Amino acid sequence: MIRPSIGKVAPAFTTLDENGNKVALKDFRGQTVVLYFYPKAMTPGCTTQACNLRDSKKELDKLNVVTLGISPDAPARLLKFKERDNLNFTLLSDEDHAIADKYGVWGPKKFMGREFDGIHRITFIIDEKGKLIHIMDKFKTKTHHEDVLNYLKGE
Template identity: 65%
Template sequence: MLIYFYPKALTPGCTTQACGLRDTKKELEKLGVVILGISPDSPKKLAQFIEKKALNFTLLSDENHQVAEQFGVWGEKKFMGRTYDGIHRISFLIDEQGKIQQVFDKFKTGEHHQVVLDYLQSL
């Protein structure tokens, strides 16, 4: 399973990342990977994201950032001179035993899907 955390639905970077995963879902499934996206957005916003971008995988709402905190991806961020708490864009590949197999935390949003595919194909 690929659990990916992203900051905000329907924003340019998050949309690029989600659409890349959408477009490679079949390839990922052939390699045994199910995609699960998590953000602090409301369920209503996630439903809009799924509909507008024809996303073909599950998105979960973590409005109180409890799951993000458990994974260690909630924390201080800086953007345009502003400091705030939010989700760091990090993905986790979870193996069949429920253990973290790989962490993806250094990628451009448009390359995320390919970074994951390249890793899986190298195994």
């Protein structure tokens, strides 16, 4: 798993959102992007992380930040997740994990003694010009939103 380098342009992508619409990273130029990869919609940790980001939207808006959640789930499952939890940001589908591969977040994982390939929970912060400015890979789902806000506020 090789991750993109801080200070370089973030890897470009176009994929489908929860409504089946094409979304490209370049669509968000002019805003800071919090691009967070998560393993699976509607699971406990992913729900906690998403709901806390949902509840932080006003603060993120003040900082001109857009949140994009990305997982290997199909658009239909993402829509169900968004509706169930009243999520107020875009969810992106990466069913073939091509984007996860570009960002170096797809690889071997262990869970309950079983080893398999999957998404590693990692967040990338991309500036208004499309440059990668920060990578977060060590955080708790319960406090992820606070870590994001603290970084963005320079705290």
